[in-house]
Amino acid sequence: MPSYTPYSVPVEITSEIFKQHLIQFFGDPSEADVLPLVDLARARDGGPLLLSHVCRAWRSIALNMPSLWSRVRVSSSETDPSDWQELLQCWLARAGTQLLDLDLTGGLDQNQTAHLFSTVAPYSLRWRSFQCYWTNPVSIPNDTDIIRGRIPSLCELRVWIKRDDVAPGKPEIPIITAFSDAPALRKVELSYLPPKSISLPWARLxxxxxxxxxxxxxxxxxxxxxxxxxxxxxxxxxxxxxxxxxxxxxxxxxxxxxxxxxxxxxxxxxxxxxxxxxxxxxxxxxxxxxxxxxxxxxxxxxxxxxxxxxxxxxxxxxxxxxxxxxxxxxxRHVELQPAYWSTSTLAQFFTRLASDSGFLPNIRSIRIWNCGAGIPYTELANMLAARFYNRRADEGKLESFHLIRDSGEVDPIPSAEVEDQLRGLRSAGLDIHIKRLNKRKISYRDFDSDSA
The missing domain is CATH 3.80.10 (Leucine-rich repeat, LRR (right-handed beta-alpha superhelix))
Incomplete structure (x- = not known):
């Protein structure tokens, strides 16, 4: 009979592993440290439900981590409502007393929305954020008034409706009063829902x-x-x-x-x-x-x-x-996402920065991303040198330059002189990060401490 080996990894470490799993599986790369919303449509492929079925020890840890179950999204319009309704009830119960972040914006039809709302409404005292996409706004008041006065912790609200629902000739949308008594509400997003059609604590926002x-x-x-x-x-x-x-x-x-x-x-x-x-x-x-x-x-x-x-x-x-x-x-900080810029216009921008000290005189950082134009390396290197070295005491000194190529024609290889100039600027303390499209094959090359 095989011997049983007790689970020896500390709970704190396992808990952190669980959090990192959620971040990697459901997270946004721009929010690397934020615990993401768990999409129930993928709940059986990853997340706390899967973790709780690995072994008895992991199940015990997962069921005793209410934060794993407190942020949830329902986005599948192809699943029978009774399937995800039961799963959602289980999910919310496992969140314990944790405040809840709910996202119901994922293409549900009106029948599904009604069933879903009846599932989450009993937990409204613990709502922290709520997002909903109403496919038939005329029926909203009848569905939502049951939570009026029962959302003391609600901080964020997002309500979307279809653009067609506010087109000329459409029925007038009744005023939504369910969120009028929300003492903690500070952040609101309204997409196509007219402000006159919802009663909110406007003065607190x-x-x-x-x-x-x-x-x-x-x-x-x-x-x-x-x-x-x-x-x-x-x-x-x-x-x-x-x-x-x-x-x-x-x-x-x-x-x-x-x-x-x-x-x-x-x-x-x-x-x-x-x-x-x-x-x-x-x-x-x-x-x-x-x-x-x-x-x-x-x-x-x-x-x-x-x-x-x-x-x-x-x-x-x-x-x-x-x-x-x-x-x-x-x-001090400029972030550009160029639209229809060419290598020539990008070179003009760098040349203006290099030659005109009155143009953005206090600039400290420049970030150019989703750039489709080829990199004009000579003008870039000259600009970085001018903005890093040749500055008066009353002018800003460039501290950071990031350029990220993601499409367009591949870049030429910069000359050895330019690479030496960039390497020297980095050694002197200028934060330079360049992702370029390599000339020989379509791949990224980073100017980091090893390559620039």
Whole structure:
């Protein structure tokens, strides 16, 4: 009869192994240390359910780790509701007294949503974050009012509806009141659900994302958010030509503007945001000058001179017009996702940085990612040297440069002189990280401590 060997790995180490398994199997690479949502559609392939069936010791440890069961996503629209409903009930029970993060946005039909909501509603006292995609918003109040006044821990809310449900001629969406009494609610995202159709503690919100919203309704909601610190806006024209009353957002320090093209001239004049520290802009239209002017006009009207970080997905002309403005003089960190940039325009950007000390005079870090243009190594090396060595005491000194190639034509091999120059800059303390497409085969090569 074989002898039984007791499980000898400390519980603390096994628990950490379990967490790392969840991160690797379900996690987002950009959030390497965050315990991810476990997707029930993959629960039998990995995660706490699989871990609890390995052996008696692992089962005991998994069942005594409520954090493993507290973050869950339901995303399968092909499974019979009774199957995942039973599994979800088991999951939530194993979370014990842990606060819950629930994501119900994965393509469920209305029948599945109703069954699912009836499963999670009894646990609403422990909801920390809740995400839901309603396929039939007309029926929302009847489904959700059972949680009104029973969500004391809810901090984050995301509600999505189909874009077609707010099209002209569609029935009016009844006001959702289930989330009106949520004392801890601070972060809200509304995708296509009109702000007028949901009752929220607007005055308490610090983070608000508005996607696909009519401009007049969105700005009317912003008038009710005196404590807002972070705003992400993707607005469209006002219905019926209604012009909203301009709003001053005195506490917003992080502003994201998505789809800055046709509507930019219509809604930016209605925003005054004097305290911006971080600015994210998405604009890939070909006419960069006029849209850059609309953005800069808003910054000027806001008397905004404190932008420290700017992130842009944009064409070259838009980037240059924005970055050259006086409002960008204090920018320390630039992140670019080039849209339709060529090797030539990338070289022009590097040359401008090398030759014009008044262009981004306080820049400390540059990150260029998802870059499809070939790397102009000579201009790059000259720029890095100019911004690292040739700086006056009142000018910023570049500390970090990251460039990540992910598509496009392969890069030429830089000359030995350029590689020596990059290696010397790294040795002197400049953080250089370059992922290029190798000329001989389509693969990545890193300029790290060994290769640059």
């Amino acid at each position: 610090t983070h608000l994302d508005l996607y696909g919203q009519a401009m007049d309704q969105a700005i009317q909601a912003l008038h009710q958010t005196p404590n807002l610190k972070q705003l992400s806006a993707d607005l469209r024209s006002a219905l019926g030509g209604v012009q909203p009353t301009p709003v001053v957002l005195g506490h917003v320090h992080d502003l994201s503007l998505s789809n800055v093209f046709g509507n930019v001239g219509k809604y930016l004049p209605n925003l005054t945001v004097p305290g911006i520290k971080t600015l994210h802009v998405y604009s890939i239209v070909y006419e960069g000058r006029s849209h850059a002017a609309a953005l800069l006009s808003m910054l000027t009207r806001s008397h905004c001179t404190g932008v420290e970080t700017i992130s842009m997905h944009c064409i070259y002309n838009f980037a240059i017009n924005v970055l050259a403005a006086p409002a960008m003089d204090k920018v």
